[in-house]
Amino acid sequence: MAYRHGVYASRLDTSVIPTRETSCSIPFVLGVAPVHKLAEGSRPVNEIKMISTYSAFAKKLGWDDALAEYSLCEFAKVYFSLYTNTPAFFVNVFDPAVHKTTVSEPESHAFDTEGLIKVGRYGLTGVVVKSSDSLTTYVLGTDYSLDGPGGVLTRKTAGAIAAGATVKLTYTYGDPSKVTSADIIGGVTNGKKTGLELLDMVFPTFRELPGLIVAPGFSTEPSVAILMASKGTNVNGHFRAKAIVDLPESLIDYSDCPGWKNDKNLTDENMVVCWPRLKYGAETHWMSSHLAALYAATDADNGDIPYETPSNKRFLVEGAIINGTDVWLTPEEANYLNGQGIVTALNFIGGWRCWGGRTAAYPDNTDVIYAYDCVNRMFDWLNNKVILTFWSKVDKPMTRRWAETVIDSCNIWLNGLAAKQYILGGRLEFNSSENATTDLMDGISYFHLWATPPSPAREINFLIEYDPDYLSTLFGES
Numbered sequence: 145m146a147y148r149h150g151v152y153a154s155r156l157d158t159s160v161i162p163t164r165e166t167s168c169s170i171p172f173v174l175g176v177a178p179v180h181k182l183a184e185g186s187r188p189v190n191e192i193k194m195i196s197t198y199s200a201f202a203k204k205l206g207w208d209d210a211l212a213e214y215s216l217c218e219f220a221k222v223y224f225s226l227y228t229n230t231p232a233f234f235v236n237v238f239d240p241a242v243h244k245t246t247v248s249e250p251e252s253h254a255f256d257t258e259g260l261i262k263v264g265r266y267g268l269t270g271v272v273v274k275s276s277d278s279l280t281t282y283v284l285g286t287d288y289s290l291d292g293p294g295g296v297l298t299r300k301t302a303g304a305i306a307a308g309a310t311v312k313l314t315y316t317y318g319d320p321s322k323v324t325s326a327d328i329i330g331g332v333t334n335g336k337k338t339g340l341e342l343l344d345m346v347f348p349t350f351r352e353l354p355g356l357i358v359a360p361g362f363s364t365e366p367s368v369a370i371l372m373a374s375k376g377t378n379v380n381g382h383f384r385a386k387a388i389v390d391l392p393e394s395l396i397d398y399s400d401c402p403g404w405k406n407d408k409n410l411t412d413e414n415m416v417v418c419w420p421r422l423k424y425g426a427e428t429h430w431m432s433s434h435l436a437a438l439y440a441a442t443d444a445d446n447g448d449i450p451y452e453t454p455s456n457k458r459f460l461v462e463g464a465i466i467n468g469t470d471v472w473l474t475p476e477e478a479n480y481l482n483g484q485g486i487v488t489a490l491n492f493i494g495g496w497r498c499w500g501g502r503t504a505a506y507p508d509n510t511d512v513i514y515a516y517d518c519v520n521r522m523f524d525w526l527n528n529k530v531i532l533t534f535w536s537k538v539d540k541p542m543t544r545r546w547a548e549t550v551i552d553s554c555n556i557w558l559n560g561l562a563a564k565q566y567i568l569g570g571r572l573e574f575n576s577s578e579n580a581t582t583d584l585m586d587g588i589s590y591f592h593l594w595a596t597p598p599s600p601a602r603e604i605n606f607l608i609e610y611d612p613d614y615l616s617t618l619f620g621e622s
Contacts, residue, residue: 250312423464
């Protein structure tokens with residue numbers, strides 16, 4: 145070491161470190177978007193898109209008002225437009241090059257007064273245009289032009305097609321109805337991840353954690369719902385996200401739902417189950433889209449902390465519906481579903497409301513940290529928060545100062561949560577009884593965190609009694 149003479153200073157790590165920020169309810173949404181309406185080179189298939197606005201969604205993933213066919217359009221409308229949330233992660237699994245249908249039997253179409261044929265299908269390829277008698281085959285670029293993504297043919301005035309002529313078409317088009325639950329489940333092929341496997345790519349790519357997993361319409365398949373919940377328990381091997389799933393429209397009566405839920409094994413504490421669908425104008429939406437948006441809105445109102453359930457908060461809808469039939473549940477019927485771990489919609493006091501704050505684990509598991517959605521999500525949030533905050537302490541020397549930094553930082557943070565009543569209390573301890581000597585020698589430590597999020601006021605009782613002593617007021621006696 146060089147000879148030193150004088151006064152020197154060096155830095156030590158701060159004994160208390162601030163917690164890392166993390167959003168608790170950014171949704172990761174899988175489904176179908178009309179990407180075949182976009183130019184072929186800009187069609188995102190099995191790519192994660194972080195989108196913050198309604199208009200950005202339409203630009204990046206296309207738009208179509210046929211929400212029943214395009215589940216991602218439905219979610220974008222609900223999440224961005226109705227509930228004014230932002231942002232969300234979207235994965236379109238519809239690949240027009242794979243999910244397609246060929247029209248081999250010629251269709252008759254007539255050019256309109258503007259010289260156009262709007263086929264009514266999109267992402268057209270392999271188009272063959274013939275005369276009405278099928279004797280003449282017209283030439284692309286000479287007799288007509290083609291907007292394949294938009295599904296529009298334009299007659300060229302200098303070509304051989306007469307104005308207003310009827311022609312016969314054969315073609316192949318992108319068909320979103322060909323998308324199946326297997327596409328949502330996805331997998332890994334030649335190192336490329338698809339479908340739900342992309343969940344693990346969100347944080348490494350965007351440095352943001354997804355808090356909710358949604359697949360409107362597709363989550364009615366038990367295999368999809370079960371995998372959504374399973375994937376959400378181990379995101380990147382460390383984090384947690386909650387799956388929000390729907391029950392199928394084949395369950396027409398509310399009383400059919402609990403048996404189906406149980407038989408299909410939808411009993412995971414990392415899952416929230418919804419029934420029925422919801423109605424907005426002439427549109428029918430999956431409840432999972434609205435519940436995810438309501439979770440995000442509720443969390444945003446509470447400083448991005450998921451300590452409050454969205455139950456008894458307004459769904460921005462006009463009604464509930466299943467298979468075209470309006471659903472009007474009584475409080476007793478809605479409570480029955482809640483008691484079976486199903487979230488529903490109730491129009492009783494204050495308009496249409498989300499009703500039910502139980503996870504799918506209820507009633508089989510009544511442990512408060514598994515049974516209530518808000519308590520369960522708070523523990524997910526605490527899990528994610530401590531991992532993000534104390535990751536920087538990994539591989540540091542295990543000294544008493546190292547342990548005190550973790551303990552003091554976490555307890556200051558927990559005290560702040562308690563002061564704001566996000567939790568009723570909490571503490572972190574580092575106990576010798578929980579840390580074996582052999583573990584410590586091998587660099588393994590165990591910190592014990594206690595926390596008590598408030599349970600929702602599920603049942604409020606008033607005891608009303610007649611008091612005859614007040615009869616004395618008849619005689620002016622106080």
